[in-house]
Amino acid sequence: MDALSYFAMSWLDPSLLILTALGTFLGIYVGAIPGLSVTMAVSILISFTFSWDVNDALCLMVGIYMGGVYGGSRTAILLNIPGAPSAIATALDGYPLAQRGEAGEAIGLSTIMSVIGGFIGIIVLAVAAPNVSEFALSFQPRDYMMLAVLGIMLVGSLAGDSLAKGIFAGAMGMLIGTVGLDPLTAEERFTFGVTELWNGINPVAVMIGMFGISEALNQLHHLDKMAVKQKIDRIIPHWSNIKKYFGLSVQSSTLGVVIGALPGTGGDIAALMAYDHAKRITKNPEVPFGKGAKEGLVAPESANNAAVGGAYIPMLTLGIPGDAVTAVFIGALFIHGLNPGPLLLTEKPEMFWFTVGNLTLANIFVLIFGLTGIRLFAKIVECPKGILIPLIFLLSIVGAYSINNSVADIWWMLGFGVLGYFMKMYGYQLGPVILGVILSRLMDENWRRAIISEREDLGSFFLNLASSPLSAFLLTSIVLIFLSQTPVWARWIRPLWAGKEDKAQA
Template sequence: MDFTHIAQYMGDFRFILFVLMGSLSGLFVGSIPGLSVTMATAILVSITYTWATSDALGLIMGLYVVGVYSGALSAILINIPGAPSSVVTTFDGHPMAKKGEAHRALKFATVYSFVGSVFGLVMLFLLGKPISVLAIKFQPMDYFLLAAFGLSAVGSLTGESFTKGMVSVLAGLFLSMIGLDSVLGTPRLTMGIWNLQSGIPIVPALVGLFGFSEVLTVIREGDVHAQISNVKKVSIKFQELSRHFLHSLYYSTIGTLVGALPGAGGPVASFLAYSEAKRIVKSPSVPFGEGAEEGIVASEASNNACIGGALIPMLTLAVPGDAVTAIILSVFYVHGLQPGPMFIQTQPELFSVILAGGFIGAVALLLIGLFVAPHMAKVISVPKNILLPAVTVLCIIGAYAYNTRMFDVLLMMLFGVAGYFMRRHGYSVAPLTLALVLGKMMDDNFRRAVSLAVSEDNMLRALFGRPITITLLILTVITILMNFPFWKRWVKRS
């Protein structure tokens, strides 16, 4: 894989068109509160599964990059974050808009979302290969522990509590066990239902968990009557705009690192970057929380840098960093591809597709942000009672289109209702999704590791005796222990 591959895709008109289509969809779903990038990606997977992989990935990368940014539009204009990662943008974005500086706030958000996106993708380009080289040395137990570490991290960082996160993880693992066993070929946990022999199809489950459940949640919450800020065009000098560039690289580094941690994602990154901004910027333009452009820079640079960060473990280790990358991972599986240590070496073109899609998406973000975003106020105010029925139909048809069978629609509805109840009771659906995607891989590797180890003299040493295995085991155990009350008490005391 080299620059020429990426450049080739960046000059391919058809590919650019797919990324732009995705970018426009991202602008729409990201900026409207109640519609999420995850939901749209899940629906797109069901539409694009028959497409060429490069077309599907181009569309999804465009949606991912612009969708994450677009959350800032509603955060600034109506004080409602379009995505969870834009919560922090409301702290200073909306106060700026209230002062009549909405256009200025949008410009800062756009430029530094672009910087964050490009930074994350460059990190993916630079670190992807070295991490793959390391991952080649992984053995079945390492893969199992890596997935276990990812799931325990997701469980501890999302939802109301660690126990609820773990329930979500275990539910996902249980559901992933349903279907024909890959070793013996016998049905497992299918309860005699013929349609379950091929397992729980990921796409209808994702559409239900992120699409239909979100529709039900928004209906429950009722309509949002928001005050839309006026956007008066102002010109900002380049020097003024670029003076936060060095700081933005630091926030982008935070975003990339947090993005690479399974489960943390944009919301955690933007909170961390914002608190760092408060620490390092001694004299902001106005105090933080009252419309400081430094706050917008920190939030937007870090949450967009998460994109590249989240893709690093997904592509090199097949462990997704967040819910969207879990869905992108399912795109790979749906297209018969296997991400992991060998992916970059065996499929360099697809790695280039992802990078090219990301870079084109970042440019689209910049153009959309500078020229289209100021006119988005009307689109953001589309009434929910028109939007939600349309999304419901897309969920139904999206689930049906995957295998053209009604059983998948039923599954989508069941997952949707389950997702609704999970959200209501404080269970995050992201750990369930990740576990559903990773479960089969964990099961296969666990049994392979045990089968190999029982023939050795010292079974425990064969299972856990290698440095990589020990490191992963320690990481997993520490992640779990950190959530125990005695650990928290000990940290508080010391």
């Protein structure tokens, strides 16, 4: 059989087609429920599918993966509770759109852009997997550290009106992320002798509390306010809107593929970086970012779905997981007697093309299932506050408990919910806190590894930082982003640059 036959296998076999559809459908709703992660769902499936044929098992798990990454946007848009960390950036503008009565259009637009991002990720996987994986392997610990620092610089985009408050919130998030045992030496950090803190504070509990509980507490001030009537007369976005945002979607998807292909990163970092990219290149949005800008919805949704294809690249070509889900996939492949890595493309090319075809099929099902049920989902926002607020609390508690089946996570979630409520009251944005929590460990671990690899010689570290083209590029990007957030840039450089653009257009 040739590559095309293996690509189309899951399309032509009724049982594989049904399993992919079932997995995608379940994945969307698993992803929509905070705390029920795709990683957990795929892990559970391994115990059920180890006796299955490998193709059957992969179809179900691939469907859940694709559906789950998309599904997190549903509750992010409707309730301001990201179903997954990769949907954090989606909530920043998706929820304000729902508050304006445009939940149906927001979900429709996010679905289309998610599918576009998914297809771009799959195309890159099919066409350029070996080259992209080689690029990903060129990243040294210092480069991962610089990537994390670059991510931290997104605080400027998430800070709102006050950069100082954004920096404070980001620093708080990084401090929260350092709680627990040191990843290299296992020394206790900020545990205060409490053994329950050895594993740290779960980022998902922080996320659910900060976004979900704080919003529910905020809604208590508006119990007498009527729910916004949702306009759901048109679900599929206008063709003009798709064309308008297509370029941004392609750019964000490309960024998502690259970030997704870097082992240990994932769709959450890709989505936040894409959001920052959209904010920087969009000069005159119809609505300000953070208030319901559609660009702020398009970019993260394109990026986090494109990151799925990116995460498969190192998994299939190198045997290195791109994220937590593909790490579980590697285990599943080993159980079924397959060894993902460099030899897979030569010894088992049929599995590579089968996976590409199955990802494509699952992405089509995301489009089908994503555009159905929107009218019903949009009605959630129209629920009376007396029903909606308890629903948010219930989802948040269930989500927090399901992370580790631990009551402690519920208390953390509630505590951070109260903290988030007061932060919002005093004008602090919550996005930088979550950003700090997510990136703190990536930066911490790789800084330590980088300095150890240089035998703790700072001079050698900075010399290699400047001499490596990749490291130098990341360092230059960090410096430019930092300068772009200073008053000097706003007063002198930005007007000068704008003047040059006006002359060029003239």
